[in-house]
Amino acid sequence: MTMIFIFLGLSLLLSYVLSRKQPTLGAYFTIIASLAGLISVYLLRNSVGVTESFYYLNFQITTIGWYFAMILLTVYFTSAFFNPFWMDELIYPAAYNSLYLLSLVGTIGLFFAQDLMTLFICWETAVWSSMLIVQQGKSRQAAWVYFVISAIGSMSTLFAVLLTMYLSGTSEITGALTYFTTAPVAGALVFGAFILAGLTKIGIFPFHVWLPLAHGSAPHTFSPVLSGGLVKMGAYIAYLSVAVFPAYQVFGDSLKIQGVPLPIYGLMILGAASIVYGTLRAIQQEDAKRLLAYSSVANGGYILIGILMMDQMAFAGGLMHLLNHAVASAAAFLAIAAVAKRTGTTKMSELGGIIHRMPITYTVYLIAIISMAGIPPMGGFVSKWLIFQGLSEKGLILLATAAAFGSIGSYMYVFRPLSAVFLGQLAPKYEHIKEANPVMVTAMLILTAMSLLLGVLPNLVLKTIAKIQIELGINPIIVNGTATLTENGSVDMLQVFTVFGFGFLLILILFMVLPKSRRVGLMDTYTSAEFIHTPELLHYGHSFYAPFERLYEKWPSVLPLYKRMSMKLSELGEWAESFFFHPDPNRAVLWIVVVAIVVIIGGAQ
């Protein structure tokens, strides 16, 4: 395992050197490096429990860590296919390539960390290296907000880590965190600080502000990694703080709602809030990438709720949703990136009809959103289904409602780019664009195939998740052949897929038997017999859900709150500057006297 880190470390140096010579070469090298990482981590699947140390960093292979690392590596690997084609858009291509691999090292290290310090070091490495990548995108502001929100999480983790190490006297994760079974009060503090990091990184309401900014304006090749990959670091922290950290014991005495302790329930409510908020905001967006970013907020809510449930179904659903969302979201972002590469924009109202020029990209996007919206037979369905079953089994009706809202709301927002970017009228300026090049297509097809595979044979993954559940001592999800069984329901996705295919086949036959249709142009549509010659005018891409958006357009947004907070801090700084750091020495002398008097009066008593 240490070898993997050393290898990746060396390859990031190598990619820097290569990129200095020829940026594209270095970018191709990132593909190879991440593939090598992927394969070597995959080969570790049977060596659970192995511990290795590298200098003062200690690593251990765990099933969950392996699972997370595989997700991350998949996303990094597939997104790397896009790197070579964006090199000319970046002003620091060499830095991009090496930071790309550095953030990969950081994230994988996080998942394999055996002690808290390693955990934190890897966490921060991933954060700052990815921040420097985001910076190369369209907005410095975005990178900055990303860093600041992450810093809130980082600092609270650091606090939790250090306090844990101080109190428990050990830094080994499991040992240190289980110490709190005996110290619930400190435990609550540590839990709060710890989970805060998870919340900021997953992008849970109200810490979601960085997602739309960073995902929306990061280089197109890195947005999939941010959304599909780095957000999952937060999920890992959430996992640690509820599964490894004995959260249910620590809060054992608190008020329980349907068997869930109140603080954890409160966090779930936050998850539910981010589902609802993310959904509503995603519906409003005009930019495809920002829309997908808000969808990551919503999906983060599912993941958080699932993980916090710590039960047979929802927990498995949450863990599986991680993978499903990573794959689907990466595919969707990549598809949008491919479109942006050809058209130069991600604004939905400026696009349209791209399907007629980029059909494969369209298919990729379609399958991705089907998975993201949780429609069978794609992966997203299984995980959402498990979460629904888990929530309704416990009777957590508010959360279940939010989950349902997010699920059905997601039809609305995922359909929007589908309709506005890919379907509808093709603008003449995009008449001559071509399909994405084969390298990009390969990456997208890998993800698409994964989405489908996960949907049809979810048990491939659920088996691993069951293993994790057994390790944690909770009732594992039951996997029987192709059927997935839970306490209150079962589903056999292969059968569902077969039946769906059967229905599709029936109708296909019907369609083929009937007379063939005549192909007409896109502009030959019913327009109340009005002649329209400008395709752009006949394209419905702007304010897609106007009547619905109107219902909540006046709702306050969270970002201004942060801006105001930042402004208040600045003002406080200004006040301090003018009050205590005034250049006039008279004031300083006055202050000396004041302090002296205060001390003397105080000390005399």
Add this chain to the structure above:
Amino acid sequence: MTLMNFIYGFLAVLGAFVFQTSLTGINRKVTARLQKRRGPKWYQQFIDIFKAFSKSSITHGWVYDFGAIMALGGIAATVIFIPVAGMQAFPGLDNIFVISYVLAVGMLGMAMSAAGSGNPWASIGVSRALTNMLAYDIPFMVVVFTLIYQHNTGSVSELASIQQGVGILGWNFFKLPLGGIVSVIALFGMLGKKPFDSFIAPAEIASGPMVEYGGKQLGMMFTLHELMTFIEVSLILNLFFGGGETLLIYMVKYAILYTFTNIVSGVMPRFKIDQAVTFFYKVPLGLAFIQGLLVIYLGWGY
């Protein structure tokens, strides 16, 4: 999974189509009678559909056709999942979430096909249809969650059979009256019956998603509508009205429920789409929550 399953499945689709299409024809007569007209023949709906199939057609590109096939295929598959009077082509696949999400495949296909036509009205219609879906599905889902919590099963056939055998008072509609009312209101939304039919407003947006369809695609859309109606009414029937002990009882109950929605919608005006959302989130969602809280926290309904 044997060949017989697939044959049963095919028969189920066919049967559902014939039954629901006849019922639609009868209901067109019912509506006509409401309006003091004679109305068409009871088999008029068949004629309409077959006529559409018999005409020539156009296509706006592959997604236009693919979407239509995917829509009807998805819906046909969903029909196969629906348990009718305890009968199922594929036993064990009748989880409520599976059904309601496979249904979404059809809807997505239709939306895709419609938007693929390049007609902005189609997109507007789709946007309204999806908004409408968000409106009616949430209250309905709350009720569904309550049901699953109460009976500890997500299987539609099991939920139906639990209600049978104790007469009419065993029905969830009477055990959970608020939830029952909510789901019947939601049924109006699902079926696109007035007052929730703004997404196909013919005069305003030229029948919305249907605007570009003609010929066989139009026929497919009509078929789709019939099958979708079958699924939705069956769902409510199974969940709240005890399904049916025998096929005949099932069909009679079904006919009554469907005719009821039709009669009510016959005297209704139309909500704007945002009004529909506000309505669903005020009244039915509120009722559904009250029902849910009563069941979950106060144990009512056991």
Add this chain to the structure above:
Amino acid sequence: MWSPVWLIVLPLLMAFISVVIKKQQYLLLNLSILLNLAVLYLAPQGMVIIGGFRPPFGISLNFDRYAFISLLLIQVLMLFATFIAGPLAKKYGTVLLVLLAGINGMLLTNDLFNLFVMIEVVSIASFIISTSNGKFTHTFHYLILASVGGVFFLLGAVMVYAYTGTLVVQGLFATLGQLPNAISLIPMMLIILGLAVELKLMPVGSWAKNIYGNSNVLTGPIFAAVLAPAFGFVFGRMMGEVVVLNPITGYTLLFMAIATFVLGELAAYRQKDLLKTLAFSSIAQSGLAIILFTLNLPFAAILLLINNALAKSILFWVATGVSTAYETSSMKGLRGVFYNHRILGITFSIASLSLVGIPLFLGFYAKVTAVMAIFTTGLIWIPVVILATAIIEGAYMMKWLLQLWSPAKEGHLASTEEVPEKREALNMTQIVAVCLVALILFVFGLVPQRVGRVLSVASQAEISQVETVAEGGGQ
């Protein structure tokens, strides 16, 4: 032969010679620093008594590990600072020599009155150096404050002598501790306030804003990387050997330090000027060091001072170099300059990441050590404050990094056309020198534990006094 006295005498001697042979003052300066390093390496550790009198009467120098570490840091940074400042350093060669002598004296002396003299020497030298930017008003303000501080310190020393009859630093706290609270209170307060001016502690550190904020390639690093740690080390020595805190003085000092830290960071957060940002950052960091010294956690404080000195020196070199070359230090004017100066940019990034305390750098180790150490005092709210403030610190440092690296307009991809026209900020040799310091910082970051082992010996030398404010305050 190899006596630490040389550390003071040699620069002073050279200073006199340099007055005579003006042309060679730069050479003499470098020569004396190099010789000092040799002395440092060769001189045996221990108490050195000058003139044969025993401690209470004669002047003695305390050359222990603590002094060794601080002197080493100062000599090295002084060497680099004079080397990189080049022509400017040539002009101020004599003064720099005096400054060096003063600082070395300050760090070595074991006598309160001597300390005062040395502080005055250092102050005067630094006044003169600070005039090199031509802003005499700022120097004048600094002069006034430093003089007031000096007087306070002198008064304190006199009172200490009056009460105890001795001025020997080592072990003075034991004598002072026996005095009644009300009596020891005032000299302690005077000493602390006197040092507070140079330490840039909150109400009296206002001079730093303009001195640092208008610094050039000489003054910036000298003030931020040489003077600041020097006074930090002196303060540490005072806290360890002399100052007796009671709850009032202790908490006042603690709150002043925390306020300096928090408000300094906040003030830095709002700056739109690179040098001013760094100025307030220095103020804040010195606040943090004082917190640690006050809580009697010298190890963490030394780590922090070293990290800070190394990081700040790099930041100031790069910042002053760039801002002189581009004739602006505003955020807008410097946007994207690192595109032209990649190596400087990388060193600047390493320094700022280390300053903020990002893992893989020395600053992280310092921060972790500090927080862990504070946990042992039981004051859990202080780490909370420190970490919360670290967010603000990270925020503005990152803002600067982003601005300096990326020339892009907001909402657009960066293009090379927006990069300001390239000008020479530092020449090749200077860049190599900066890189060397950055390398030191980077290597320290890679092997923090080894650094820590070396330093922990030094910190143990400093702790004669075990009582902390927290324990005192808790009573």
Add this chain to the structure above:
Amino acid sequence: MHEVQKNDRSLWEVVGDYFRANSIWMKWYCTGCGAIEMPPTMTSRFDMEQLGMGPMATPRQADVLLITGYLSTKTLRRVIYSYEQMQDPKYVVGFGSCTLNGGIYYDSYATINQLDKYLPVDLYIAGCMPRPEAIMNSFGELIEMIKKGEAKGWKHYKENHEWYKANQMDSLGEVIIHDEFHE
């Protein structure tokens, strides 16, 4: 001008014609005053749905294009556009005298006088204006025509496309498009 002669329909067409005859969906092109007669025809008094007739929203869905009244040349272009968007088989019904011979607008420079010069009219309903009884009656006629395969206007239009186009061009002239709102 070719005449459509052949009337030997395939079985598929015979069956199709049966369905088409019993399900007449109309696109009302309400160009003139005649449209006022359609609502009574639709509602309870006459109830055209009993014949399987009904209004449709778009030409794509419709079988019959109903031109209700006078047709200005400006509208003609739109009518032709709509007609060409309809799916085969499709039928045109001219409603009222205006479509037949120009009616009271016979000498207007802005209207056309004879619809069948431009579109293949299968059936005219004479009268100014024809009452619902007349409409029901003539649609009965149309149903019979479709059933027998006699309503072949759409084929006629295809086979005599040049002739129709020439007439249309003659009346409308070629158009140069300046922008979306100005021809």
